Amino acid sequence: MLKWSRRRALQFFYFALFSIFVLFSLLNDQTDSRIHGGMQDEDSATRPSFPTYLTTNSSTYKSTRVLGESDWAKACVSSRSYMRRLSSSTRNQQRRENRQRKCDIFTGRWVYDNVSYPLFDEGGCPYMSDQLACTKHGRPDVEYQRMRWQPHGCNLKRWNGREMLEKLRNKRLMFVGDSLNRGQWISMVCLLQSMVPTGKKSMSPNAPLTIFTAEEYNATVEFYWAPLIVESNSDDPVNHRLDDRVIRPNSLYKHASQWKNADILVFNSYLWWRSGPKIKLLWNADDEMCEEADGLDAMTLALETWADWVSSSVNPLKQRVFFVTMSREWNPGSEGNCFKEKTPINSDSYWGSGSDLSTMKMVENILGKLDHKVTVINITQLSEYRKDGHPSIYRKFWESFSPQQLENPASYSDCIHWCLPGVPDVWNELLFNFL
Secondary structure, X not given: OHHHHHHHHHHHHHHHHHHHHHHHHHHHXXXXXXXXXXXXXXXXXXXXXXXXXXXXXXXXHHOOOOOOHHHHHHOOOEEEEOOXXXXXXXXXXXXXHHHHOOOOOOOEEEXXXXXXXXXXXXXXOOOOOOOOOOOOOOOOOOHHHHEEEEEOOOOOOOOOXXXXXXXXXXXXXXXXXXXXXXXXXXXXXXXXXXXXXXOOEEEOOOOOEEEEEEHHHOEEEEEEEOOOOOOEOOOOOOOOOOOOOEEOOOOOXXXXXXXXXXXXXXXXXXXXXXXXXXXXXXXXXXXXXXXXXXXXXXXXXXXXXXXXXXXXXXXXXXXXXXXXXXXXXXXXXXXXXXXXXXXXXXXXXXXXXXXXXXXXXXXXXXHHOOHHHXXXXXXXXXXXXXXXXXXXXXXXXXXOOOHHHHHOHHHHOEOXXXXXXXXXXXXHHHHHHHO
């Protein structure tokens, strides 16, 4: 009898404890709902919220409203300063890929190799851009074409065009971004096209989405112009030099509808955030009042919207996503710029003035949240060494120069883009190794 009484008492104790737990959970849910509901209502009255990139059910990039030229002309009649609002979540700053590798393939040196390089002939690629064809436009030296990237402590797998085409069989490889990413796309096309028989390859006309097709492999290598990642008034691949730069920081539908079905995506974004005046933020399509933000804040908002799409839409088992880090203008200040430079920098400790540490940190923080869904191709340091790899004055310029500029070639030298063959070929070798 005493044993039965103890059992009943124990059962009553467990029941009471369970009841208290359930009651506490219900009260906590109601309180949390009131708190977050109140915050959302209050915030939406002042400024549309931009998504955190961990949201898995966000509708921001799914908005079907796409602005036309007349819409952009009416937007942002006036503007006010943007008040930064950053996510308070703890950021993962570890390098995901390097944890799994025996050595860091992004740390190394450039070595002269006139046996294996260049990987293609500039004049033999019918898809070469005049902006990058340095030999065609008078560059007398060729040593910049014969440099190989050698990581410390390990070797890259050597480029094999046929193997790359097999990797791309029945697939779409798409580069998305600005003119630097377009340069990497042209490099990839030139690396592959000689392996495809005449009559079995084609290039679509220049457009926001331009496509190289290798018919025998049922493969495409594509470039999509989206220099600011999110929708902007600079999305025309030809007419994009505007006085005011306006973005829709929470709108990705227009671009994502183009790239969402690609099998391999290679993104970049940097150059356009660092040039020109402040960037205007158009939160709603019909707003006449816009906010103004500096490049870093605006880029943060855009990349968080992009990362939200990656987090909620990318299945790593079916789709590979890469992000190429920044490559900036080479300019050491008082020493001049890339004009007449013919050799790389050989000091491992060199860190160029072109590097933007605050932007690099921001990008690292955002990509850290995406874990295994994005592979980072860190070209920043290895590209900084290559002061010799830029077109300088040896390219086609569409703008005209004054007599004073023509007397001083360094004043109009292009130290941002890269000659081909050249440095972007190595970026593609890194991509080849990851695939």
